[in-house]
Amino acid sequence: ENFDRLEKTNMSSDARDQFLEFLNGNAYIIAALTAVVAMVGHFFLNRFMMTRATGKKEDGPASAGAVLDVDEFRPFALQFVEKVSHNTKILRFALPDSSATLGLPLGQHLSLRIVPDGDTDEVRRSYTPISPLDARGSFDLLIKVYPEGKMTQFLDKLRVGETVDVRGPKGNFRHDPARTRKYGMIAGGSGITPMWQVLTELLKDTSDGNDTSTGPIDEISLIYANETEDDILLRKPMETLAAAHPTRFRLYFVLNKPSENWSSGRGFVSETMIRNEIGGPERGKRVLLCGPLPMNKAMKTHLSNIGYAEEDVFKF
Ligand SMILES: Cc1cc2nc3c(=O)[nH]c(=O)nc-3n(C[C@H](O)[C@H](O)[C@H](O)COP(=O)(O)OP(=O)(O)OC[C@H]3O[C@@H](n4cnc5c(N)ncnc54)[C@H](O)[C@@H]3O)c2cc1C
Known part of the structure; x- marks a missing residue:
């Protein structure tokens, strides 16, 4: 034919x-x-x-679809533990295979679920991995252990090989590179983990062929509050980043129980500190918050007094 x-x-x-x-x-x-x-x-x-x-993409093995599920909790085994300070640990959890990635979008977090020993009610809490978003084979959680904390007491006693139920991604944070060129960040205690994830990703050097979909960003100013110097999490790697990006990343520590020779911020994070470190509102600037509830409330009031609109402030 x-x-x-x-x-x-x-x-x-x-x-x-x-x-x-x-x-x-x-x-x-x-x-x-x-x-x-x-x-x-x-x-x-x-x-x-x-x-x-x-309505979903059929994802390959190194994708969110393969590893995490938004609705269904899946077990992940503890692979390794590193003690970071008197009350903080890094817990490394294994992914199903060594080439898999967690598939977490920027600024999103995980929900962990446990049923504490001798209890019938389950406990769910949010955690943001500190490992790079494209890390393969495992993910790291930085956990601050509270003496009365239901989840963190359980995680503190978890042994290598035992599992925790995890689901995700969770959260409403979206980075729009066309809209946001500068970030102010105010974190307290373990609230540093979402900031760490966002800032490491956005400060990445994109000139060597790295993913450019998230950045690069013009400027990040972080105010990080703790009680004592020993409580400051991720201090070394953050100082290294600040030294590597002197024009793009500013770091200011605040302690409310400082030693006599402490030379950075003292007391609680104040309006003046925010004005000095982050400055006033500008087109293309957003402020991110993550800390204990009373701190977040106080920061929202300070930011409003400085002139920030509600939509320019995001709380993790
Ligand atoms: C988006 C998001 C990401 C988070 N990421 C992390 C993370 O990466 N690492 C991490 O360690 N935590 C993180 N958290 C906090 C975490 O979800 C839990 O709230 C925390 O681990 C305490 O849980 P718990 O069950 O042990 O304590 P709970 O049983 O809930 O509380 C016990 C007591 O501990 C104290 N407490 C609890 N949480 C805090 C707090 N944040 N500040 C001060 N005192 C507190 C309170 O006095 C409370 O009475 C995140 C929270 C959010 C919302």
Whole structure:
């Protein structure tokens, strides 16, 4: 039939003869190519239909779909523990295989679920991994252990090989590089973990082919509040980042129980400290908050007094 159709075209008879000869001589190759094209077409059509049917992308093994689920809790085994300070630990949890990534979007967190020993009620709490978003094979949580804390007491006693139920991603944070060029950040205690995740990602050098979808960002100013110097989490790596990015990352520590020779901020984070370190509202600037409830409330009041609109302030 195809040959008949060719006969009806207005190709010159020489060209037509050569083409027919080519088709005859390469029938097997053409049949094989046709089969490959049909298989590839079938594969993409299938993916398209599945995406339409479920509203989700059918993800590969190193993606959110494969590792985390928004609704269903899945068990993750503790792989390694590192004591960081008198009340803080890094817990490393294994992913299903060494090439898998957690698939957490920037600024999102996980929900952990446990049923404490001798209890029937489950406990759920939020945690933001401090490992890079593209880390493969495992993810790290920095946990501040509270003497009466239900979840953190459980995590403190968790042994390597034991599991915790995790689901995610959770959270409403979205970074829009077209809208936000500067961030002010105010964190208290373990509230540093979402800030750490966002700032390490946005300060990444994108000139060497790294993902540019998130940044780079023009400026980040972080005010980090704690009780004592020993309570400051991630101090070394943050100071290293500040030294590496002197024009893009400013870091200001505040202690409410400082030693005599402490030279940075003292007391609670004040309006003056925010004016000095983060400055007033500007087009393209947002302020992120993560700390204990009373601190977040006080910071919102300070920011409002300085002139920030509600939509320029985000609380994790
Ligand atoms: C988005 C998000 C991300 C978070 N990421 C982390 C993280 O990476 N690492 C981490 O350690 N925590 C993180 N937290 C806090 C975490 O969710 C828990 O609130 C915390 O671990 C305490 O849980 P718990 O069950 O042990 O204590 P609870 O049983 O809830 O509380 C026991 C007592 O501990 C004290 N307490 C509890 N939480 C705080 C607090 N934040 N500040 C001061 N006192 C407190 C209170 O006095 C309370 O009476 C995050 C919270 C949010 C919202």
